[in-house]
Amino acid sequence: MGSVEFQRVTKRFENGHEALHEVSAAFAEGSFAFIEGHSGAGKSTFLRLLLGADAPTRGNILVNGVNIAGLRARRLPRYRQHIGVVFQEHHLLGHRTAFENVALPLRVAGMRERDIGRRVRPVLEKVGLLDKERFLPAQLSTGEQQRVGIARAVVTRPKLLLADEPTGNLDPALAANVMRLFLDFNSIGTTVIVASHDHALIDAMAKRVIELRQGRLIRDSDPPLRPPGAERTASTRTEAAF
Ligand code: ADP
Secondary structure (H helix, E strand, O other), X not given: OOOEEEEEEEEEOOOOOEEEEEEEEEEOOOOXXXXXXXXXXXXXXXXXXXXXXXXXXXXXXXXXXXXXXXXXXXXXXXXXXXXXEEEOOOOOOOOOOHHHHHHHHHHHOXXXXXHHXXXXXXXXXXXXXXXXXXXXXXXXXXXXXXXXXXXXXXXXXXXXXXXXXXXXOOOHHHHHHHHHHHHHHHHOOOEEXXXXXXXXXXXXXXXXXXXXXXXXXXXXXXXXXXXXXXXXXXXXXXXXXX
């Protein structure tokens, strides 16, 4: 579930604006990459398409070899269960404790009550919040709220972790912590794709960088996984895998 390939993906909105233009990039399972670019470059659009929140106008998006652009609406929730998403605005439920916020995706997936605690607490420990599991979001600092959001994104053990400006609100030390967490999850096989315009942070990480400018991919610091032209053969599988 962790391999991703964009094949000449274009996204044109109804007003005619092209947020992405013929973007091609492949991400091997277990890889780590940044999507870099100024505000408006197309980073969020890239992640939203990958999440199935929006459909490309042209091109294919293969996840594990399956073109998600062809997934029907009823298949999308199941597909998204395999993806962890971290936003800058973490959208925590204000009247639920840290524990309950992290437990939510497990409840949605129908996990039994006694298994939920066993899954949630190690993740809270990993993000350093075990002692604050009963706190409401308003009782937590911004960095702590962000870590609850990350815990919630990874508690389902997704094979793919997407983050949109995850360090935007954080000071450099907290941002580095968040990156360390992502590296930890990456080291156990999760594919991680992080959209960011934080130059210093990206440089410090020394990972693959894909740079977008006005919807075009202008730099990919990684060599292509396959020779040009080979991608056309991979787009024909059905949606049965989800
Ligand atoms: P980034 O995340 O890099 O800041 P976005 O992907 O959010 O960039 O946006 C890329 C471009 O697409 C921007 O110019 C934005 O204004 C435009 N855009 C985003 N969503 C829509 C939409 N629903 N309709 C029209 N234009 C949009």
